[in-house]
Amino acid sequence: MTLTTDSRVDHPVGSTAEYHAMLNRLSAGSVHKNFDPFTDIDWDAPEFAVTPNDPRWVLQKESDPIGSHSWYQAQPVEKQIEIGMWRQANVAKVGLQFENILIRGMMQYVFGTPNGSPEARYCTHEVIEECNHTMMFQEMVNRIGKDTPGMSPALRFIAQFIPLAGNTLPVIFFMGVLAGEEPIDHVQKAVLREDGVIHPIMKGVMGIHVAEEARHISFAHEFLRRRVPKMSKLGRFLASLMMPVIMRTLCDAIVIPPKQFWVEFDIPKQVRKDLFWSSPAARQSLRDYFADVRMLAHDSGLMNPVSKLVWKALKIDGKASRYRSEPARGLDIAA
Ligand SMILES: [Fe+2]
Numbered sequence: 015m016t017l018t019t020d021s022r023v024d025h026p027v028g029s030t031a032e033y034h035a036m037l038n039r040l041s042a043g044s045v046h047k048n049f050d051p052f053t054d055i056d057w058d059a060p061e062f063a064v065t066p067n068d069p070r071w072v073l074q075k076e077s078d079p080i081g082s083h084s085w086y087q088a089q090p091v092e093k094q095i096e097i098g099m100w101r102q103a104n105v106a107k108v109g110l111q112f113e114n115i116l117i118r119g120m121m122q123y124v125f126g127t128p129n130g131s132p133e134a135r136y137c138t139h140e141v142i143e144e145c146n147h148t149m150m151f152q153e154m155v156n157r158i159g160k161d162t163p164g165m166s167p168a169l170r171f172i173a174q175f176i177p178l179a180g181n182t183l184p185v186i187f188f189m190g191v192l193a194g195e196e197p198i199d200h201v202q203k204a205v206l207r208e209d210g211v212i213h214p215i216m217k218g219v220m221g222i223h224v225a226e227e228a229r230h231i232s233f234a235h236e237f238l239r240r241r242v243p244k245m246s247k248l249g250r251f252l253a254s255l256m257m258p259v260i261m262r263t264l265c266d267a268i269v270i271p272p273k274q275f276w277v278e279f280d281i282p283k284q285v286r287k288d289l290f291w292s293s294p295a296a297r298q299s300l301r302d303y304f305a306d307v308r309m310l311a312h313d314s315g316l317m318n319p320v321s322k323l324v325w326k327a328l329k330i331d332g333k334a335s336r337y338r339s340e341p342a343r344g345l346d347i348a349a
Pocket residue numbers: 113143144147223227
């Protein structure tokens with residue numbers, strides 16, 4: 015299994031012909047480099063077994079804010095493992111629920127596309143990949159053995175309506191796609207950098223996911239970069255205000271564990287407050303998730319004096335990336 019991210023597109027797309035060529039390249043990438051969760055992961059291999067008291071489930075401070083908190087680090091290792099397994103199962107569950115919404119919304123979009131549309135073909139490839147991801151994440155949750163709920167009940171209720179935006183408000187819908195994919199990608203890359211410490215299940219699943227998400231994130235960026243400049247002035251202005259709200263709301267929904275987590279492990283309120291998002295380190299992580307999205311907002315005309323205030327009020331302002339996936343450049347804040 016070879017994992018590459020070379021189908022990622024790092025330059026803005028100009029003409030329609032160039033855009034279609036990019037879509038065809040992404041579609042070819044999907045045909046030639048794709049993964050099957052049940053042939054590319056050897057779930058029954060001995061090293062994949064989930065065994066009690068395995069310290070590889072302890073949350074690492076580099077990739078999970080909970081792992082960095084002194085309260086967590088002061089807990090007995092058995093409790094750290096239990097919290098780690100629950101947390102990682104829940105992140106996978108939220109991820110697959112988010113992908114389920116995305117699949118339904120993208121199919122709504124595809125339903126309205128004309129014959130011969132390169133977007134329709136690429137989106138369908140992406141949906142197939144996302145279906146595989148949902149099976150892969152569900153298998154991981156099942157094997158970890160924690161019955162985690164994923165998103166909060168409110169979001170699970172709203173989830174049935176969000177896909178309708180796929181064809182009625184595609185710009186808003188694809189902003190939502192990015193709002194989920196960017197933080198998940200950010201967190202998973204951080205987990206993979208801890209090679210050797212993490213459980214092989216996490217490594218296998220996330221390696222596949224990060225490789226395929228590169229294409230998806232490229233597409234969502236280019237889709238918005240093309241669509242937004244064609245909107246009316248008023249539409250673009252409203253979209254510029256919606257963008258940071260969507261980013262922050264969905265990020266919280268994905269990254270913050272549901273109420274059950276805090277109750278089950280009797281975690282003090284102050285710990286929750288520190289982690290999401292009062293401590294300086296937590297605030298910085300939150301800002302870092304969206305450096306690429308701020309670049310997109312600048313490039314596509316979605317950053318203006320009023321929207322900047324919204325980014326700032328929601329604490330996700332900061333420097334924009336100069337290119338996609340640029341490593342974070344410190345604490346300087348200048349939206
Ligand atoms: Fe995915």
